Amino acid sequence: MPGINMDKAGIIMDDKFITLAHGAGGLKSRELVEEVMLPAFDNEYLRQMHDGAKLQMTNNIAFTTDSYVVQPLFFNGGNIGKLAVCGTVNDLAMTGAVPKYISVGMIIEEGFAIADLQKIVMTMKEAAAEAGVHIVTGDTKVVDKNKGDGIFINTAGVGEIIQGCDIAPQNVKAGMDVIASGYLGDHAATIMACRHNLQMPGTLKSDCAPLNKLVEKLLQEVPQIAVMRDATRGGAAAVLNEIAGQAGIGIIIDEDKIPVRKEVNGFCDILGFEPLYLANEGKFITFVDKKYTEKVLAVMHQSEYGKDACVIGETNDKAVNEVVLRTTIGGMRIIDMPAGEQIPRIC
């Protein structure tokens, strides 16, 4: 977000749709920044009027990025903007950091409705406020009609590493509990339902949420947590396979214990999906020594975003890099890394 010259600013932007001029770096770009972005994101950092934000950091930092290309852009429980803020906030939280500052890069298709952009921007403001992060720098590009898909949003973020904890997959050992922070699959089921115009109960909505305050509390109370990872693309199955491989251990998950809403289970039955593979946007999986499990659950249950947390399985040294599901009827089934495009553009 380059510097802004208030004196020559347009009075009120009367365009209804984004044009290529809004991405050309001149007057129209400035109008867009001043009349859509700044009213939502205004803060002392953006007012520095620089090519970048100058920030004070006291600890070592975590740095992450994600782009968001979800379709549809608006869905029950959120929109692409909420996803973009929460996703980067959650990635920072998962490294054991307190998220502080977020950048926003938008690639908008010519003809996109400015009213929709305003809705997205206001949701980003709300999500940032809830997470306690500042949106400090940004960029907007416009691409020709039919060379984009409405809007794509990239967020990057920096956070301060919480002292005294050590979050790394290599810390996972045999005999640890595997904890899910709540119901799995809500986000993917919601997106698929929207996309196929399926009639779903109104209770089905994306779980998109900023997890950082819950995680910060958790790490303060239980710094012994071995690793945490949010179960986004690829679902819990991808997370469990990554950790099993990186830690060189086996994991057994109990099908009975996996928290899945009735409506998501129904959705899986109809479409042949497996809840463990469904993407989430407000859930994480954590590994902890069994002696801390009770404490972890107690802390999580106090939070709106962890109130349904439960143990779903445990690690073992009988296998290396293997995730197994113990099914309801007592069988054992390998849970592989997801292979293909089960649900494209879920985030």
Place this chain on the structure above:
Amino acid sequence: MPGINMDKAGIIMDDKFITLAHGAGGLKSRELVEEVMLPAFDNEYLRQMHDGAKLQMTNNIAFTTDSYVVQPLFFNGGNIGKLAVCGTVNDLAMTGAVPKYISVGMIIEEGFAIADLQKIVMTMKEAAAEAGVHIVTGDTKVVDKNKGDGIFINTAGVGEIIQGCDIAPQNVKAGMDVIASGYLGDHAATIMACRHNLQMPGTLKSDCAPLNKLVEKLLQEVPQIAVMRDATRGGAAAVLNEIAGQAGIGIIIDEDKIPVRKEVNGFCDILGFEPLYLANEGKFITFVDKKYTEKVLAVMHQSEYGKDACVIGETNDKAVNEVVLRTTIGGMRIIDMPAGEQIPRIC
């Protein structure tokens, strides 16, 4: 770039084109990361196998982002990948920071040739090496055919603020020199020539380059520099107008002094462009008290990227927020903020 499980990795990716599966977070995503991204970008930070990179920073930081949507993707003097690394490196440099770490978010259209992706990635590696920055975290999304345009790349970056200098538009006062770091307009002229298949001399190429080492040297030698800004979208005209507005001063530029290559001038004559409005990707404008001008030029002339630096004008207190061009024949003409989409998708 999430964690990677090497044991289950594909041996050699035999796909020739990007599919939606490469963006789904499963095995194909991992193959893409392991066989295209990591061989180029491999470093200790990526090997942390986290949702984000953990970094040690000693000073206050600068943080910036830009998305790149340039067409064509490959052009004389660079490609979208080089642009994405240099652009963010330069934005950090312009805040008075030493760029340290870069994130890379790619949005790739289904069907994009993996050979082209590899070329882009290798160029990013080279540009990062030249600038001395590490690519520490990333993300890849894939969108359906005809919902993108080959590839879009977002980079964000963090750098450490150089102590002892104070770079801000508000530091610009009347009576300062305005210095251009070299020939203006090369990038825009090259992109337009490529796009319209114009026959241009082989000497015409984009000036895309990392400016951080030149800037670091400059700030060490002349910490009194008031402000610097790279003249990208909107060209020098946008920068001059931004600074004039933010500092509340007037600027007079001498047309005779603006460094423009003969071939770029020819291009402007044919197409009716004005060199001051053409985008650059390796040039910056700096404002400095006249007593330091000689020293600034001496330092810049030692660098490949500043060897043609020269004074192009000066600031005054006779006007507020006004940029004027003193033409070759002695007339005076207002240089306004660029208004429309002179050259869309230039970066």
